[in-house]
Amino acid sequence: MKLEKFSMGIGDRFGHQGRAQLAAFVTAAGRGVHVTPVWNKSNREHLIVHSEPAAVRTEADDAVKALGWKSSYRVDADHIGIKTVDRFLPVSDFFTIDVADFIGKPTSEPGVENVIRLLEKTGLRPDIPHVSARFELTHDKINAIAAKYLAAVKEAGRVYRHIENARGRGNFITEVSMDETDRPQTPEDLLVILAALATEGIPVQTIAPKFTGRFNKGVDYQGDLAIFEREFNDDLAVVAFAVRHFGLPEELKLSVHSGSDKFSIYAPINKAVKRMNCGLHLKTAGTTWLEEIASLAAVGGDGLAFAREVYAGALDHFDELCAPYATVIDIDRKALPSVEKVNSLPGDAFAAMIRHNPHHAAYNPSVRQLLHVGYKLAANAGTRYTSLLHHYAEPIGRSVTENILDRHLLRIFA
Ligand SMILES: [Zn+2]
Numbered sequence: 001m002k003l004e005k006f007s008m009g010i011g012d013r014f015g016h017q018g019r020a021q022l023a024a025f026v027t028a029a030g031r032g033v034h035v036t037p038v039w040n041k042s043n044r045e046h047l048i049v050h051s052e053p054a055a056v057r058t059e060a061d062d063a064v065k066a067l068g069w070k071s072s073y074r075v076d077a078d079h080i081g082i083k084t085v086d087r088f089l090p091v092s093d094f095f096t097i098d099v100a101d102f103i104g105k106p107t108s109e110p111g112v113e114n115v116i117r118l119l120e121k122t123g124l125r126p127d128i129p130h131v132s133a134r135f136e137l138t139h140d141k142i143n144a145i146a147a148k149y150l151a152a153v154k155e156a157g158r159v160y161r162h163i164e165n166a167r168g169r170g171n172f173i174t175e176v177s178m179d180e181t182d183r184p185q186t187p188e189d190l191l192v193i194l195a196a197l198a199t200e201g202i203p204v205q206t207i208a209p210k211f212t213g214r215f216n217k218g219v220d221y222q223g224d225l226a227i228f229e230r231e232f233n234d235d236l237a238v239v240a241f242a243v244r245h246f247g248l249p250e251e252l253k254l255s256v257h258s259g260s261d262k263f264s265i266y267a268p269i270n271k272a273v274k275r276m277n278c279g280l281h282l283k284t285a286g287t288t289w290l291e292e293i294a295s296l297a298a299v300g301g302d303g304l305a306f307a308r309e310v311y312a313g314a315l316d317h318f319d320e321l322c323a324p325y326a327t328v329i330d331i332d333r334k335a336l337p338s339v340e341k342v343n344s345l346p347g348d349a350f351a352a353m354i355r356h357n358p359h360h361a362a363y364n365p366s367v368r369q370l371l372h373v374g375y376k377l378a379a380n381a382g383t384r385y386t387s388l389l390h391h392y393a394e395p396i397g398r399s400v401t402e403n404i405l406d407r408h409l410l411r412i413f414a
Contacts, residue, residue, distance in 0.1 A: 001093065001170055001171055001172060001173060002205075002249075002251050003036065003074070003094075003173045003205050003206065003251055003253075003279075003281070004034070004035075004036040004071075004072060004251075004279070005251070005253075005278075005279040005280075006033075006034065006035045006036065006279060006280055006281075006413050007035060007036040007037075007038050007074070007279075007280075007281045007282075008025075008035050008036075008037060008038065008281070008282045008283075008284065008404075008408065008409065008412075008413075009038045009039075009040040009076060009078070009255075009259075009281065009282065009283035009284055009285070010037055010038065010039055010040070010284060010285075010288065010404065011039075011040055011041060011045070011078075011284060011285025011286060011287075011288060011289075012039065012041070012056075012059065012288050012289075013041075013045060013049055013285075013286070013288070013289045013375050013378075013379075014049060014289070014292070014378070014379075014385070014386060014389060015051060015055050015056065015059045016292075016386065016389045016390075016393075017288050017291075017292070017396070017397065017400045018039065018059040018060060018062060018063035019062070019063045019066050019067060019397070020396070020397035020398075020400035020401045021037065021039075021063070021288065021400060021401070021404055022037055022063040022064065022067050022069055022073075023067060023397075023401045023405075024400075024401045024402075024403075024404035024405035024408075024409055025037045025069070025404075025409065026067055026069065027401075027405055028405060028409040028410060028413070028414075029071070031410075031414070033409060033410065033413050033414045034071070035409055035413050036071065036072050036073060036074065037060075037069075037073045037074075038073070038074040038075070038076050038094055038281070038283075039056050039059065039060045039073070039074070039075050039076065040075075040076035040078040040094075040096070040283060040285060041053070041056050041076070041078055041285075042078040042079040042080075042285075043077075043078075043079065043080060043084040043088075044079070044324075045078075045285070048375070048376050048379055049375070049376075049379040050379065052087070053077065053087055053088045053091050053092060054090070054091045056075055056091070056092075057075050057091035057092070060073055060075050074093055074094040074173060075091060075092045075093055075094060076092060076094035076095070076096055076173075076175075076283075077092035077094065077095045077096065078096045078283075078285075079096055079098040079177065079180070080095060080096065080097065080098065080159070081097070081098055081099075081101075081155075081159060082155070082158060082159050082162060085159060085162065085163065089163065089166045089167065092172070093167075093171070093172045093173065094172065094173040094175065095159075095163050095172055095173070095174060095175065096175040096176075096177050096208070096255075097156050097159045097160060097163075097174065097175065097176050097177065098177045098178075098180065099152040099153070099155045099156045099159075099176065099177070099178060100152070100177065100178050100179065100180040100181040100210075101180075102151045102152035102154075102155045103148065103149060103151075103152045103178060103181055104148055104151075105151040105152070106151065107150050107151040107154060109150065109151075109154050111146075111150050111153070111154065111196065111199065111200070112143060112146045112147055112150060114199040115142065115146040115150075115192065115195050115196045115199055116139065116142050116143065116146065118195045118198065118199055118246060119137065119142055119191075119192065119195050121245070122241075122245050124136070124137040124138060124139075125137070126191075126241070128191075128237050128238060128241045129237060129240070129241070130233065130236070130237040130240075130275075130276065131187065131233075131234050131237045131238070132230050132233065132234055135187075135188055135191065137188070141188075142192060145188065145189055145192040145193075146192055146195075146196060148189075149178075149189070149192065149193050149196060150196065152178065153193065153196040153197055153200050153202075154200065156176050156197065156200065156202055156204075157200040157201065157202055160174060160202045173205050173206070174202065174203060174204050174205050174206075175204070175205065175206040175207070175208060175255055175281070176197060176202065176204050176206075176207050176208070177207075177208035177255070177257065178193070178207075178208065178209055178210060179208045179209060179210045179211075179215075179257040179258070180210075180257075180327075181210055182327065183210070184209070184210045184211055184212045184213075184231075185209040185210055186231070187231060187234035187235050187237075187238050189209075190207070190209055190235055190238045190239075191238045191241070191242065193207070193209075194207065194238065194239070194242035194246060194248060194252075195242070195246055197248070198242070198246035198247055198248050203248070203249050204248060204249070204252060205249050205251055205252055205253070206252070206253055206254070206255040206281045207239070207252065207253075207254060207255060208254075208255035208256070208257045208283070209235065209254070211228060211231060211232065211235075211256070212224070212227055212228055212231050213227075213228050214328075214330065215257065215258035215259075215262065215328060216258075216328055216329050216330050216369060217258065217286055217325060217328050217329050217369055217372045217373065218260060218261050218286050218287060218290055218356070218368050218369055218372040219261055219356070219365045219368055219369055220261060220262060220263050220264050220358065220365075221262040221263075221264050221265045222330065225264060225265065225268065228265055228268065229265075229268040229272070232254075232265075232268065232269060232272055233272050233275075233276075235254055236254060236272055236273070236276045236278055237276070239252055239253065239254055239278070240276060240278060251279060253278060253279035253280055253281055254280060254281070255280075255281040255282075255283055256269070256280070256281070256282045256283065257283045258283070258284075258285075258328060259282040259283050259284050260284030260285065260286065260287035260408065261284075261287055261356050261407070263356075263358065263407070263411070266411040266412050267411075269282075269412060270411070270412055270413070270414075280412070280413075282408070282412055284408065286372050286375070287356075287403060287404075287408075288400050288403070288404075289372070289375050289378075290354060290355075290356070290368065290371060290372060291396065291399040291400045291403050292378075292389065292396050292400070293307050293310060293354060293371055293378070294307075294351045294354040294355045294399065295351070295392065295395050295396040295398075295399045296388060296392060296396070297347050297350040297351040297354060298347050298348055298350075298351035298395070299347065299392050299395055300346075300347040302388065302391075303347070303388055303391075303392055304347040304350070306381070306384070306385065306388055307347075307350060308339075308342055308343055308350070309377075310371065310374055310377050310378055311339070311342050311350075311367070311370075311371065311374075312339045312342075312343075313374070313377045314370050314371060314373075314374035314377060315336065315339060315370075317377070318333075318370070321370070321373045321374055321376060321377075322370075322373055324373075325373050329369045329372070329373060330369070331366045331369050331370055332366045333366070335364060335365075335366040335367075336364075336366050336367060336370065337353075337364075337367070349362060353367045353368075354367060354368055354371060356368065356403075356407065
């Protein structure tokens with residue numbers, strides 16, 4: 001099973017927007033921008049909203065049928081490990097094997113020697129087309145990097161083989177993710193990691209490193225754009241080199257996690273991908289939930305009342321909601337308006353605070369991030385929330401489609 005050149009992961013916390021999300025891919029395809037939709041949901045998300053992996057498969061299949069989508073689509077078991085993968089096995093055909101927790105862990109398993117031997121074939125000063133500066137490797141350097149990532153690669157191998165046993169070789173897409181960690185991986189790290197994945201026999205099709213800078217939830221990229229661009233270009237060059245020399249699948253590509261709403265890096269990403277004529281996977285989650293809550297605020301009445309309630313609840317449970325996301329949010333508490341202030345605003349004004357329009361004077365990235373992590377409160381509201389989704393399906397769906405199409409697909413892949 002191959003993954004197409006361009007693919008985008010779309011999360012849908014509450015499972016109601018599959019058709020609205022797919023409508024964006026249909027329109028993009030009509031304009032010549034062909035991107036494979038991948039519905040992703042992590043185990044953590046399933047636990048918080050009390051959903052089952054089978055529901056994501058049903059949502060995707062329904063949307064595809066309803067819209068007559070003839071191209072391929074995937075269902076991603078996002079950020080799984082050996083303990084959480086089993087209930088995804090019957091329904092997912094894309095697996096994001098998350099081994100970030102194993103980075104830097106000691107292991108007594110052999111493997112470093114094989115990585116060094118593979119890298120020696122292309123030399124300690126490998127000739128990698130398009131990198132910003134020639135890599136200067138040494139045996140010590142390779143040894144140190146391989147040792148740091150070996151436990152993670154070995155774990156990825158265990159999880160991969162577990163999935164392969166259940167689904168059969170070639171019947172699923174394999175992604176390996178290392179993004180949920182504190183320190184970014186350099187292009188040199190990536191080269192060694194890909195060599196290690198190759199020696200472990202993992203036919204990895206997408207790899208999600210941690211890039212430099214902050215990838216905060218639902219808001220723009222924070223970091224040095226020039227450094228990001230150089231690193232991203234080098235990473236693309238390394239991936240192409242690894243495909244050619246390490247025997248990895250020819251469609252192997254980078255996966256950008258927490259990729260939603262990173263407007264300032266879309267242009268450099270688009271440019272780099274075109275220059276290399278390579279593929280890309282961009283994974284998003286949560287941006288659709290924010291469209292739901294912003295649209296409810298805008299419709300007024302019971303929708304606005306619910307949005308206000310979620311905001312008040314999120315302020316009340318600030319620490320509890322933010323703790324699991326500490327490394328991926330930066331909320332300025334002083335920038336958060338009081339409940340009284342928010343309750344005095346008309347729906348449009350509250351929605352403008354939430355919607356990701358950086359040029360709008362009312363846009364408030366702290367409010368947006370707080371509501372991003374506040375989806376648990378809507379989950380706890382159960383059918384009260386989902387009946388609002390049904391009742392206002394039309395305006396919400398319009399916003400969901402527009403967000404995926406105009407702010408994401410056409411900026412990244414066109
Ligand atoms: Zn991730």
